[in-house]
Amino acid sequence: MKDKFLFQSTRSNEIVASAPEAILSGIAPDGGLFVPAELPHADVRNILSLDPIPMAAAILHIMLPSFSEEQLIQLVTKGYTAKFDTSAITPLCAVNNMNVLELFHGPTCAFKDIALCLLPHLMKASAKSLSDNNEILILTATSGDTGKAALEGFRDVEGTRILVFYPRDGVSAVQKAQMVTQQGNNTHVCSVEGNFDDAQTGVKIAFRALQEEFLSQGVRLSSANSINIGRLAPQVFYYFSAYRNLIDSGKIAFGDFVDYSVPTGNFGDILAGYYAKLLGLPVGRLICASNANNVLTDFLNDGTYDRCRPFYTTYSPSMDILVSSNLERLLYLLSNDTALVSSLMRDLSVNGKYSIPASLLEQLQQIFWSDYCDDTQTLKTIHHVWKDYGYLLDPHTAVAWCAAEHYREHFGREREMVILSTASPFKFPEAVLSALGIPHEENGFAAMHELSNAVKMPIPKPLQGLENKPVRHRDSINPKDLTEYVRKKAVECK
Ligand SMILES: *Cc1c(COP(=O)(O)O)cnc(C)c1O
Numbered sequence: 001m002k003d004k005f006l007f008q009s010t011r012s013n014e015i016v017a018s019a020p021e022a023i024l025s026g027i028a029p030d031g032g033l034f035v036p037a038e039l040p041h042a043d044v045r046n047i048l049s050l051d052p053i054p055m056a057a058a059i060l061h062i063m064l065p066s067f068s069e070e071q072l073i074q075l076v077t078k079g080y081t082a083k084f085d086t087s088a089i090t091p092l093c094a095v096n097n098m099n100v101l102e103l104f105h106g107p108t109c110a111f112k113d114i115a116l117c118l119l120p121h122l123m124k125a126s127a128k129s130l131s132d133n134n135e136i137l138i139l140t141a142t143s144g145d146t147g148k149a150a151l152e153g154f155r156d157v158e159g160t161r162i163l164v165f166y167p168r169d170g171v172s173a174v175q176k177a178q179m180v181t182q183q184g185n186n187t188h189v190c191s192v193e194g195n196f197d198d199a200q201t202g203v204k205i206a207f208r209a210l211q212e213e214f215l216s217q218g219v220r221l222s223s224a225n226s227i228n229i230g231r232l233a234p235q236v237f238y239y240f241s242a243y244r245n246l247i248d249s250g251k252i253a254f255g256d257f258v259d260y261s262v263p264t265g266n267f268g269d270i271l272a273g274y275y276a277k278l279l280g281l282p283v284g285r286l287i288c289a290s291n292a293n294n295v296l297t298d299f300l301n302d303g304t305y306d307r308c309r310p311f312y313t314t315y316s317p318s319m320d321i322l323v324s325s326n327l328e329r330l331l332y333l334l335s336n337d338t339a340l341v342s343s344l345m346r347d348l349s350v351n352g353k354y355s356i357p358a359s360l361l362e363q364l365q366q367i368f369w370s371d372y373c374d375d376t377q378t379l380k381t382i383h384h385v386w387k388d389y390g391y392l393l394d395p396h397t398a399v400a401w402c403a404a405e406h407y408r409e410h411f412g413r414e415r416e417m418v419i420l421s422t423a424s425p426f427k428f429p430e431a432v433l434s435a436l437g438i439p440h441e442e443n444g445f446a447a448m449h450e451l452s453n454a455v456k457m458p459i460p461k462p463l464q465g466l467e468n469k470p471v472r473h474r475d476s477i478n479p480k481d482l483t484e485y486v487r488k489k490a491v492e493c494k
Contacts, residue, residue, distance in 0.1 A: 006065065007034040007229065010332035011342040019066040020126030023119075023230035024136070026223035027207060032341070033329050034229045036063065042279040045254065048244045052089045053077055055244075056237040062279060063233035067125065075125060079118040083107050085461070090114065090238040092245035092418070095391040098404060099251075099418045101242045104394075107152045108178065109424035109460050110145035110318070111269065115226075115234040116153040120160060122230045123222065127159070134220040138162040139206060139486060141199040141225060143265060143318045144175040145423065147189070148182070150224035155184030162224070163188045163489060165199045168476060171317055173444030174427050174463065181469035188489060189473035192482065195311055197323050200225070202482035209483045219490060226268030227325050235272035240281055242418045251416050257284035260418045261404035263396040264288045264296060265319040267326035269420065274330060274367065284415050286368050289403035291316045294372035296324055301370065303361035305344075306353035315375050315395040315431040318423070323348070331356065334363050373402035381405075382425075382435035392455055395431045397421040424460050426451060 007022040009015035011032030017025065022034035040062060047058050057072035067075070080089060084105045093100045106113025123136055136159060140150050147164040154162040166179060168191040179189045192199040203223075211221050226232055239260065246252045260283060262270040270286055277283035290297045292312040299305040307322040314320055332341045340357075347354035356364075373381070381398040385391055393401060400419045408417070425432045429447035433440040438454050440447045445467040452459045477485050 006037055008037045009033070010035055010328050010338065011345065012338050019064040019229070020129045023064075023122055023126045023228065024130070024132065024220060024222055026221070026225075026228045027204075031208070031345070032338075033227050033325070035329050035332055036229075039063075039275070039278050044240075044280045047240055048247065048254070052087070052241060053080060055240060056080075056089075056234065059236050059240060059279070060233055063236060063275070064122075064230070066129065067122075071125065075121045076118060079121050083113070083117050088241075090241050092242050093391070094249070095385065096389045097413065097417075098401065099242065099246065099416060100391065100393075100397070100421045101238060101418050102421050103238060104421060104424040106149070107462050108145065108148045109427055109462055110149060111235075111420070111422040112145050112149035113152070114238065115231045116146070116149040116224060118153075118234045119150075119224055119228070119230050120154050120157045124157070124159065126230075132220065134215065134218050136160040137214065137219050137221050137490065138224050139203050139221060140164050140223060141192075141196065141203040142166045142171075142179075143196040143321060144171040145318050145427075146225060148175065148178040151179065151182045151184070151187050151189070154224070155182070155187055157186070161186040161188070163190070163486060165190055165192050165203060165482065167191070167195045167199050168193055170195050170313060170320060172428055172430075174429070174448065174466065175317070177444070177466050177469075178463075180471045180473045181466065182472060187473075188475075190475040190477055190485065192477060192479050194479050195313075196321055197307075197311070198479040200323065200325070202479040206483040206486045210486060214490065225325070226266050232268055232272055232275070232326070232329075235269060236275045236279070238420075239273050239276035239283065243281060246416055246418075255282055256415070257282045258416045258418060259284040259287060259404075259407070260420060261287040261289055261400040261407070262420045263316065263319055263400040263422050264290060265321040265324065267296070267324040267330065269422070270368075271326045271329055274333070277367070278333070285407070287400070287403050287407050288368050288370040289400040290370065290372040291319050291378065291399050292372065292374045293320050293322055295322050296327070297370040297372040299327075299370075300364060300368050303358065304353060304355045305348065307348070308352040315378050315428065316399050318396055319399065330364075331360070335360055369407055371403040371406045373399045377402050379431065379435035382432055383437065386436060386455075392425045392432065392457070394421070394423040394425040395428050395435075396423050398435075424463070426459055426463050
């Protein structure tokens with residue numbers, strides 16, 4: 001097979017895998033992340049001419065060439081049909097002089113649906129192509145939205161089970177209700193005392209500790225986090241679709257550069273934008289928008305990544321992250337130096353920080369620009385965009401809008417700007433009502449109805465009636481007990 005060794009670890013050129021192997025294992029055995037060893041240039045003009053589903057399949061075929069384009073069209077059709085409330089899948093909406101890319105039209109009202117509706121199908125196809133008959137057990141840490149989107153994606157998919165860990169005090173009431181009421185016979189949800197990083201670290205440790213042991217028992221551990229290349233690859237699509245929409249609306253001509261502002265946490269979404277650029281899409285600047293947990297803003301400004309800082313719980317909880325896993329992929333892509341990446345990652349785990357060489361920082365800054373927006377500015381932005389343009393932003397999208405405005409204050413309005421809108425405002429109704437200056441109940445569900453009345457928009461279907469669904473998942477653990485918990489659950493559910 002020509003692409004047998006198409007993927008390699010960010011920490012070693014010796015650790016290689018085919019696309020199905022990389023998708024099934026999630027993380028490389030040395031703790032690194034799988035990256036395509038080589039990326040061909042795409043026929044961008046042709047890709048842009050396609051309808052959404054063939055477009056998504058064509059891009060996936062470049063990212064994951066082990067799968068044929070016909071097979072990918074089938075998988076994407078299966079993954080997306082009847083899951084999104086618009087045939088555009090990711091519509092682009094002009095708001096004043098910005099363009100909002102609405103990524104929240106899927107089954108859980110967050111952008112993660114775009115990858116997670118597809119990942120179970122990619123995994124099953126991967127297992128089939130490798131004649132791997134092991135049961136697939138997905139372990140996933142979530143800052144709120146991945147968990148629900150993964151649970152929905154994998155629910156009742158034969159041959160798979162999924163265990164989701166969320167930070168007990170780190171998700172919104174609506175996000176929590178979405179998860180603890182999850183249906184499906186193969187789904188498990190557990191809260192972790194601590195923040196997202198505690199949950200993510202716990203999952204990474206469990207992975208390493210249990211992978212071999214479980215495999216000998218016919219269970220393959222995998223991950224639905226954006227460390228899985230099968231999670232990242234589907235996200236490249238909407239950078240192209242937005243570009244196509246800008247051409248269709250006459251705002252740009254083919255070849256014009258477009259800036260994208262991305263509300264960033266684990267650096268997966270924005271990294272997909274960098275892949276789009278590597279494939280040849282005319283991506284101008286990628287704006288990395290952070291909230292008060294501005295570890296990435298500091299890094300992109302001065303080259304030192306330092307996670308040793310206070311952790312803030314903000315109105316944009318899905319971005320409350322101090323260790324952005326996918327940054328490792330970017331460091332590899334830019335440096336091509338596995339020894340450097342290994343040593344930086346060692347510094348991070350031992351000292352909680354690392355500094356990159358000046359030349360690498362310079363390279364980074366040519367592509368990325370970063371700013372952050374605290375809670376006060378987030379609410380102000382939601383208020384101003386609603387009042388001035390009649391468009392309702394969720395808090396994560398507001399962070400990206402705010403950073404895009406700051407960018408334009410620095411550089412002027414040279415190019416079209418796409419703001420990635422990662423969640424429906426109805427997922428965060430308390431914050432949005434506060435922003436609009438409307439007194440409200442602290443109960444997330446009452447607030448959702450109040451918001452619907454105030455802005456005269458219906459609650460999105462997937463969020464309707466959530467408060468009346470029975471709670472099915474009540475477990476809660478200390479992160480240090482996570483490995484033992486997984487071991488116990490795996491036996492219990494046999
Ligand atoms: C996950 C998430 C983000 C951050 O995306 P990353 O890929 O982790 O950077 C932003 N907004 C929302 C609503 C999310 O769910």
